[in-house]
Amino acid sequence: xxxxxxxxxxxxxxxxxxxxxxxxxxxxxxxxxxxxxxxxxxxxxxxxxxxxxxxxxxxxxxxxxxxxxxxxxxxxxxxxxxxxxxxxxxxxxxxxxxxxxxxxxxxxxxxxxxxxxxxxxxxxxxxxxxxxxxxxxxxxxxxxxxxxxxxxxxxxxxxxxxxxxxxxxxxxxxxxxxxxxxxxxxxxxxxxxxxxxxxxxxxxxxxxxxxxxxxxxxxxxxxxxxxxxxxxxxxxxxxxxxxxxxxxxxxxxxxxxxxxxxxxxxxxxxxxxxxxxxxxxxxxxxxxxx
Amino acid sequence: xxxxxxxxxxxxxxxxxxxxxxxxxxxxxxxxxxxxxxxxxxxxxxxxxxxxxxxxxxxxxxxxxxxxxxxxxxxxxxxxxxxxxxxxxxxxxxxxxxxxxxxxxxxxxxxxxxxxxxxxxxxxxxxxxxxxxxxxxxxxxxxxxxxxxxxxxxxxxxxxxxxxxxxxxxxxxxxxxxxxxxxxxxxxxxxxxxxxxxxxxxxxxxxxxxxxxxxxxxxxxxxxxxxxxxxxxxxxxxxxxxxxxxxxxxxxxxxxxxxxxxxxxxxxxxxxxxxxxxxxxxxxxxxxxxxxxxxxx
Numbered sequence: 002x003x004x005x006x007x008x009x010x011x012x013x014x015x016x017x018x019x020x021x022x023x024x025x026x027x028x029x030x031x032x033x034x035x036x037x038x039x040x041x042x043x044x045x046x047x048x049x050x051x052x053x054x055x056x057x058x059x060x061x062x063x064x065x066x067x068x069x070x071x072x073x074x075x076x077x078x079x080x081x082x083x084x085x086x087x088x089x090x091x092x093x094x095x096x097x098x099x100x101x102x103x104x105x106x107x108x109x110x111x112x113x114x115x116x117x118x119x120x121x122x123x124x125x126x127x128x129x130x131x132x133x134x135x136x137x138x139x140x141x142x143x144x145x146x147x148x149x150x151x152x153x154x155x156x157x158x159x160x161x162x163x164x165x166x167x168x169x170x171x172x173x174x175x176x177x178x179x180x181x182x183x184x185x186x187x188x189x190x191x192x193x194x195x196x197x198x199x200x201x202x203x204x205x206x207x208x209x210x211x212x213x214x215x216x217x218x219x220x221x222x223x224x225x226x227x228x229x230x231x232x233x234x235x236x237x238x239x240x241x242x243x244x245x246x247x248x249x250x251x252x253x254x255x256x257x258x259x260x261x262x263x264x265x266x267x268x269x270x271x272x273x274x275x276x277x278x279x280x281x282x283x284x285x286x287x288x289x290x291x
Numbered sequence: 292x293x294x295x296x297x298x299x300x301x302x303x304x305x306x307x308x309x310x311x312x313x314x315x316x317x318x319x320x321x322x323x324x325x326x327x328x329x330x331x332x333x334x335x336x337x338x339x340x341x342x343x344x345x346x347x348x349x350x351x352x353x354x355x356x357x358x359x360x361x362x363x364x365x366x367x368x369x370x371x372x373x374x375x376x377x378x379x380x381x382x383x384x385x386x387x388x389x390x391x392x393x394x395x396x397x398x399x400x401x402x403x404x405x406x407x408x409x410x411x412x413x414x415x416x417x418x419x420x421x422x423x424x425x426x427x428x429x430x431x432x433x434x435x436x437x438x439x440x441x442x443x444x445x446x447x448x449x450x451x452x453x454x455x456x457x458x459x460x461x462x463x464x465x466x467x468x469x470x471x472x473x474x475x476x477x478x479x480x481x482x483x484x485x486x487x488x489x490x491x492x493x494x495x496x497x498x499x500x501x502x503x504x505x506x507x508x509x510x511x512x513x514x515x516x517x518x519x520x521x522x523x524x525x526x527x528x529x530x531x532x533x534x535x536x537x538x539x540x541x542x543x544x545x546x547x548x549x550x551x552x553x554x555x556x557x558x559x560x561x562x563x564x565x566x567x568x569x570x571x572x573x574x575x576x577x578x579x580x581x582x583x584x585x586x587x588x
Contacts, residue, residue, distance in 0.1 A: 034398070081581070085588055091341050091397060096584050098343075098524065102577030109570030213570070220405060223398070262409040265402050272399050273387045 004133050006253045007246060012139045012208070014245020015146035019201035020222035021237035022153065023194030029170040029232050030190040033082070033090060036097040038198050039219025040104040045070050045199025046206040046215060047108055050119050059122035063203055067196050074195025075188040083187065101216065108213040116210035123207065138207040145204045149197060150238060156193075157234065166190065170232075221248075221261065224268035296537050300450045307439040315438055316509070317549075322445040323505045325544035328529030329452055330498035332540065335530055337460075337468035338491045341397045344384075344404030345499050346522035350411060350515070352377045352500025353507035354418055357426040366429035370504055377500020378493045380407075385489030404523055411515045423514025426507045445505050452498045453537060464490060499526075521573070528580065550575070 020038055027035050045066055052062035077100070085092055123137025157163035168176035169186050177183055202215070209215075225244040229236030247267065248260045306318055327349060334340045356373035360366070388399045411418045418424060432441050459465045468491050470477045471484035478484065507513055525547045532543035551572055558571060 085584065092584050092587070094343075094397065095527075096581055099577040099580030099584070102521075102573045102580070106570035106572075106574035106577065110568050110574070114569050220402070224402070227398075258413065259409055262406065262413060265406040265409060268402050269387060269399065269406060272391060272395065272402075273389075 006249050008133060008135065008139065010246030010249030011242060012142045012245070013249060014225075014242035015142050016201045016205050016218070016241075017222045017225045017245050018238045018241025019146055019149060019197050019204075020219050021226035021241045022150075022234065023197045024219075024223055024226040025232060025234055025237040026190050026194045026197075028226075029234075030166055031078075031187050032087075033093040034097070035191070035194065036094055036219070037077075037100040037104060037216075038097075038194065039216030039222070040101040041070060041074065041195045041198040041216075042202035042205075042219065043108060043211075043213060043215040044073070044104055044202070045195075046119065046202035046211045047112055048199070049203040049206060050117065050211055051112075053120045053122075066203060067199050070195045070199035071192040073192075075192035077195075078188045078191035079184075082191075083184065105213045105216065112211075112213070114213060116212035119206035119211050121207045136208075141207065142204045145200060149200055153193075153197075153234075162186075162189070221264040224264050224271075227268060228271060296453070299537050299541075300446065300453075303446045303449075304443065307442055312438060315442055317552075319438075319442045319445050319509055320506075321541075321544055321548045322442075322449050323502050323509065324525070324529060324548045325540050326445070326449045326452055326502040326505070327499055327526045328540055328544055329449070329456065330495045330502065331526050331530030333456055333498065334491055334495040337465065338488050339472045340488065340491070341527070342400040342495070343397055343520075343523050343527065344400035344402075344407075345526040346518040346520065347404035347407035348377050348380065348496050348499035349503035349506060349522065349526075350407060350518040351380050351496075352503025353426075353510075353513055353518070354411065354424075355500070356504040357424060357507050357513055358417060360427045360429065361424065366431065369429075370501075373504035373507075374497050374500050377503065378497035380500075381492040381494070381496025382489060384496070385485075385492040389485050389489075401520075401523075404520065408515050408518070419514070421514065421516075423512060423517075426511050426513060428508070428511065432508070441505075441508055444508070448501055448505055452501065455494075455498075459494070521576070524576075524580070528583075532583070550579075 020042060023038050023041075024035065027033055048066035048069055049062050052065055053059065057065065081100070082093060082096065085096065121138065123141060127137070128135040128140065155163075157166060165176065165181040166186055166189075168179065169181055169183060173183055198219075205215075205218075221244065222241065225240040226237045228240035228243065244264055244267065248263055251258065251263045252260050303322070307315055310318065327345060330348070331342060331345050334342055352373040355376040356369035359369035359372045364372070384400065384403055387403075388396050391399060412420055459468075464487075467477070467482050467487045470480060470482055471487040474484040477487070506517075510517060529540070529543040529547050532539075532546065554572055554575055558565075
């Protein structure tokens, strides 16, 4: 029983950590906070559903919607956000919030406000063991997140692009002087985090329903991103997992209290506890070679 | 206060005699929005803090006063309790976020607002959860000219808040607020910027709760859906759009408040297939937000 709850938390946590990674990536490279992250997740889920309804096979729909969201993210950065003044992070927060409104109402216009069910690609496979039952959807989330983490880790720490990104996060003047294009990198990072959000959406969709308000999840993912210090990639992953598991456990022990409440309380408490300007200043704890 | 402001408030007082009941209640909501915008403006202009959680303060004031009225309290007691609950929550938020600055502070106001909404749903015995509670109308508003009196209450509240703010601006507190924007300079002058910011949060919370109390009297029915996150954004836009004078504030409130009505009229004249498309209002709202940020650049 407890193992089953833990598994549910782990799955939920994987989704959180995918969104949280998106927050952290953007924050590290551009010092901006993207509050439309959750709405990009919603958009990814809808796109995946729509493509499947058009007859595209599951893997094709997955890849195609990831690609589309990558383009969407980078175009957003290039067209809408990069012309804004850099000194004022609040204007970016407001702009992305407004963008969230636009995306949500566009989704409502196109697909309607009612929750839709996502075509289940796993054909109801269940992996039942002695103590644990894993559904196909849950396994998909776990595998997908693992692959995404590994791919992201390889990109960040084992490639030239990642080197440029990390250089930009540390000191953008020196990085630019060494030939890293800030504009390209920022567009890339926005594209990447939109892709991560879309992946989260498509993996989550078979487990829940798809609706325009799906994106509110991202507030909790933000809590996860802040948990171990904002701007820390591994921290975002573990923060997401921890939040997911805490939520599931609290839901099991305190069934009356909403799960959202727990995560908001954790976030506020943590902000109060760690205080000393975790989000405002750059605190980058990089594992491995930096 | 300048003469023009006096004339402006005097003009607002005369509105009940020459508009219909419908427009009077619209005007009342408009003034309540302006009051909420003022509370945010106080925060953003004096201490440079952008809040995304003002809807929660409105909710606190509204529920506080409604519950007092339900328990049989007098109307002035409900007003007092609503406002002091708002001020107390402002103090609490200031204390919780004492060590935060800038973006993280803005984010924590957002989280606090979401938390309040969850708490409203959780305290189902008092707040009625999703189904909400009705607000008893105080006796002195029950007469035949009730709408006039509740309208005048909003005018008086707005004028009072405006007057308080202007008095504060020229006092030691106001000067400390402005000084605390540059925290290192403020600390050199012996001002504790955190304490000062907490004071501003208390004032802002109190004024926002006052507008919540008035809103409760106006709506006569409260549910958590009456205070969505959109309301916070609307208040933020009123506070940021409006310039420093009363005229600007009222214009900002009018734009935000009457835009949905205007959109509804536009929607009625659209082709039939377009009329029942859901989600048109938030789209326009988001687009206005984006356009405003763009032209400000």
